Amino acid sequence: MLLGYGNSSVRIKLQDGWEVLRPNELPPAHDGEIERALDSPIGAGLEDLSGRSAAVIVSDITRPSPSHRILPPLVRRLKGVGVKDLRVVFALGTHRRMTEDEVRHLLRGCVRLPHFQHDASRCVHLGETSKGTPVEIFDLVESSDLIIGTGNIEYHYYAGYSGGAKALLPGVSSERSIHHNHMMMREPRARSGFLDSPVRQDMEEAAGIAGLDLILNVVLNSRKEIVSAVAGDYIKAHRAGASVVDRMYLREVKPAEIVITCAGGRPKDINLYQAVKALENAKGAAAPGGTIILLAECAEGLGNRVFERWARECSTPEECVERFAREYEFGGHKAAYIAELALRNNLVLVSSIPRDVAEMCFFTPVRTIEEALELAWSAHGRDARTVLIPHGDLTLTRTG
Structure with a gap:
């Protein structure tokens, strides 16, 4: 299966037992x-x-x-x-x-x-x-x-x-x-x-x-x-x-130990600031303590100076969440959102962002989807319940 990544795509090999949350898409409307x-x-x-x-x-x-x-x-x-x-x-x-x-x-x-x-x-x-x-x-x-x-x-x-x-x-x-x-x-x-x-x-x-x-x-x-x-x-x-x-795009799902979500390619993954929306949509599919893998090229890096500053200034997810509770700053909300989710799940990012920058944003950085899966398998086992969301920018998951 091909997943959107920047202006191109990344191929992922489907494994037995994976649940693929495909949207129930409508066909294109007539020209008028x-x-x-x-x-x-x-x-x-x-x-x-x-x-x-x-x-x-x-x-x-x-x-x-x-x-x-x-x-x-x-x-x-x-x-x-x-x-x-x-x-x-x-x-x-x-x-x-x-x-x-x-x-x-x-x-x-x-x-x-x-x-x-x-x-x-x-x-x-x-x-x-x-x-x-x-x-x-x-x-x-x-x-x-x-x-x-x-x-x-x-x-x-x-x-x-x-x-x-x-x-x-x-x-x-x-x-x-x-x-x-x-x-x-x-x-x-x-x-x-x-x-x-x-x-x-x-x-x-x-x-x-x-x-x-x-x-x-x-x-x-x-x-x-x-x-x-x-x-x-x-x-x-x-x-x-x-x-x-x-x-x-609204899908009910049983929580899984491993969730793979794709931000949808450009422009949705032009930077991490935009791509994080796929995490919001996917978090309902992830069991507490599970791993969420986000595929997003992020060719323009983080995409927001305040977001970047908050990520640099907060050394731990706990510190970032606590800061946001007492100090609102637009842009900082994105760092706090990732931090809050990082306290619940293991976050793995497949992107072009430098390793140290991704780590600063509370992700484990990798360069390939295969590397991300090996990390998830080492944590949860190859037989762990796995959900793949090919269009994470669009598909909203809720536990049923």
Whole structure:
């Protein structure tokens, strides 16, 4: 079996008795799926809106959302309802700015549309949520008559699911807004696959204050094909898309001593900061004391300076978890998350990250999947119950 690894793949030899958690994927939708969603909105549609200017928020290079396919029909419809001034805004959140090559890759035939990258230093204060999160939005978005959020819906390890209001917060919000919102990830229900995650609820309240008019989201399969699209209200349409994700990727499983999970290849394993999402999805399949093997190239290393600093400053997992309980810092949450899991399970990382850096992040580093398996077998035996999750970036495990 081939597992995604960067821009290529790694072959793993299946052993007798392994349980392979394959998703129940839907086939690709017809070419007109995005148009169908726009024609059948869930809640208010484009025809219910009016304005001369529109900001269309699209995902950055760390997400697989096919903006080059979403934009053409959406732009045509916006022009049809009288929009004259249209701007495409990349939702960077706190991610790095993209290169021009990355922008061209994402937009492709739409590259001539006016496009901008989010600038967190140019945000306008609009109010606060009931949880005290300041709603501060990029001025190019805030000044538009219409705000449209696009993206893909999949599991997210503290917002429950991606997509929907997440395009606005954190996508085009200030660092202060993002920081306050993300502090809620420490709450018990801030978990993958939970729609009532306090983080998501806060995001959706912020979207109401900022005036997110409509979303156009897609659900992708593991081949990054569009299987469904939803448009309309940023809560109702999002929930419809989330139900499609559950149908394909929510799997009940009996806990195993060895779990092998794949982050999904590029862009999901572009760095460890992104690839850790596969651990969140896989942890439900691992018995306490078991071994979780994460396959993720991480060509760009750790991917976040604060994450790296926390990993360097905390010498043990216990120290990192204790620090996060008393001191929230965005980026540090990722180190604390790995540390907490490292206290429960043995974590083995197959990547291109230098050995000392992987160890600093509480992983046992190896270079090949074969080496990882030998470590797991030495700890648990070759007859240990083993679960393989080929699409760990997408598949959410829960004990049944």
